[in-house]
Every structure is written in C-alpha cells, then in structure tokens.
Amino acid sequence: MKFLDWYVKISAGGALIGASMELFMIKTGFYDKVTVLESEKRAWESSPEAQAIRDALNPWRNHDTEQRKNT
Template identity: 65%
Template sequence: MKFLGWYLKIALGSTVVGGSMEMFMIKTGFYDKVTILEAEKREWENSPEAQAMREALNPWNKQKAETRESP
C-alpha cells in the first residue's frame, strides 16, 4: 500500500493517453479506412490471381503431391 498513489497516477495517465488515442482515431476516420483496406485485402486474397501466385510461390507444393502418389 506504500505505492498506491503512484499506481493510481499511472493508471489514470494510461487511461487518459489511451482515450486520447481512441478519440483521435475516431475523429480522423481511421477505423473507416482500415475497414475498407481489410475488405479489399480479403477480396484480393480470394481472387484467382492470388491463388495462382500462392501455388507458384510454394516450392513444397510439388513435393507434397509426389509423396502422396509414391506409396
């Protein structure tokens, strides 16, 4: 209980800083921009071009297929 005052000051300061950051992000439209970017990212990841790129860049893809056919 010796340092209770310090803990309360740190908790209060952290709350103020965190709340200020959240208000800044809300006022600047940060969450709207991130939502749009995430939707575009998911859309691209599910596209045929992205699937072809993943398959082309996976060097173990052929090895897995060969080991399944071998036995």
C-alpha cells in the same frame, strides 16, 4: 501499499492516453479506412490471381500431404 497513489496516477495517465488515442482514430476516420483496406485485401486474396501467385511462389506447399497419402 506504500506506493498506491503512484500506481493510481500511472493507471489514470495510461487510461487518459489510451482514450485520447482512440478519440483521435475515431475523429480522423482511421477505422473506416482500415475497414475498406481489409475488405479489399480479403477480396483480392480470394481471387484466382492471388491463388495462382501463392501456388507459383510455394510449389512445395502440398508436397508433405502427398507424401503422407503415398505412405
């Protein structure tokens, strides 16, 4: 335990930096913006347009399951 004070200083500094980052994100409204963006993303991903795009971009998605059913 020769360097215990060094470890305590590093962990205290890291906690201080993390707390300041969290405070900055709260004060700037970061979490509110992210919540809105995530809800818009989830709403779009569940739309019929997004499903059509996924099917068009990956036509082989269900190919393996159909082969397993046929065997």
